[in-house]
Amino acid sequence: MGKRLPQIRPDHQEFIEKQKIFFVATAMATGRINLSPKGTDTFRVLGPNRVMWLNLTGSGNETATHLQENDRITVMFCAFEGKPLILRLYGHARVYHIDDPEWPDYISLFPAMTGARQLVDIEVDLVQTSCGMSIPYMDFVAERDLLTVWADNKGEAGIREYWQEKNTVSLDGHPTGM
Numbered sequence: 001m002g003k004r005l006p007q008i009r010p011d012h013q014e015f016i017e018k019q020k021i022f023f024v025a026t027a028m029a030t031g032r033i034n035l036s037p038k039g040t041d042t043f044r045v046l047g048p049n050r051v052m053w054l055n056l057t058g059s060g061n062e063t064a065t066h067l068q069e070n071d072r073i074t075v076m077f078c079a080f081e082g083k084p085l086i087l088r089l090y091g092h093a094r095v096y097h098i099d100d101p102e103w104p105d106y107i108s109l110f111p112a113m114t115g116a117r118q119l120v121d122i123e124v125d126l127v128q129t130s131c132g133m134s135i136p137y138m139d140f141v142a143e144r145d146l147l148t149v150w151a152d153n154k155g156e157a158g159i160r161e162y163w164q165e166k167n168t169v170s171l172d173g174h175p176t177g178m
Contacts, residue, residue, distance in 0.1 A: 017045070022037075023037055026067060034062035042056065051124060056116060061178060064177055069174075085132045091126070114154070
């Protein structure tokens with residue numbers, strides 16, 4: 001059953017690296033809670049208490065907005081195949097935008113992708129596991145390439161225009177930092 005641990009163990013890292021999807025949750029003091037599914041090769045374990053993910057351009061930009069006010073974050077992984085497991089990483093995050101000085105230090109950890117929008121750097125202060133015994137088995141068929149194709153078709157200039165059009169204000173009307 002469930003355990004609380006102070007850091008990511010090697011078996012947790014191995015589990016994380018095999019997952020095709022993860023979920024990110026953030027919230028400001030007021031307004032909507034954001035829970036987003038993430039996929040593609042965008043997550044890295046940097047150490048027992050540090051992870052990072054490459055946030056790609058999407059229809060909104062809630063995570064980055066929330067983290068400006070409240071740096072708390074939860075990342076969840078679920079086993080849809082093999083041994084059942086739910087793994088949550090709780091921590092505090094900071095966001096690096098493409099023009100921030102930290103960006104070049106970390107972007108090389110990820111494959112080059114048109115539409116790379118932010119890096120989210122998370123200091124993990126709690127790892128929690130639970131059984132996941134009720135999570136269904138699901139077969140992975142393939143990555144969807146729709147976002148990649150869309151971003152490649154827009155190109156870097158088109159992506160920056162899209163950011164200005166769609167990613168500068170959150171659902172609750174707060175600036176996103178873009």
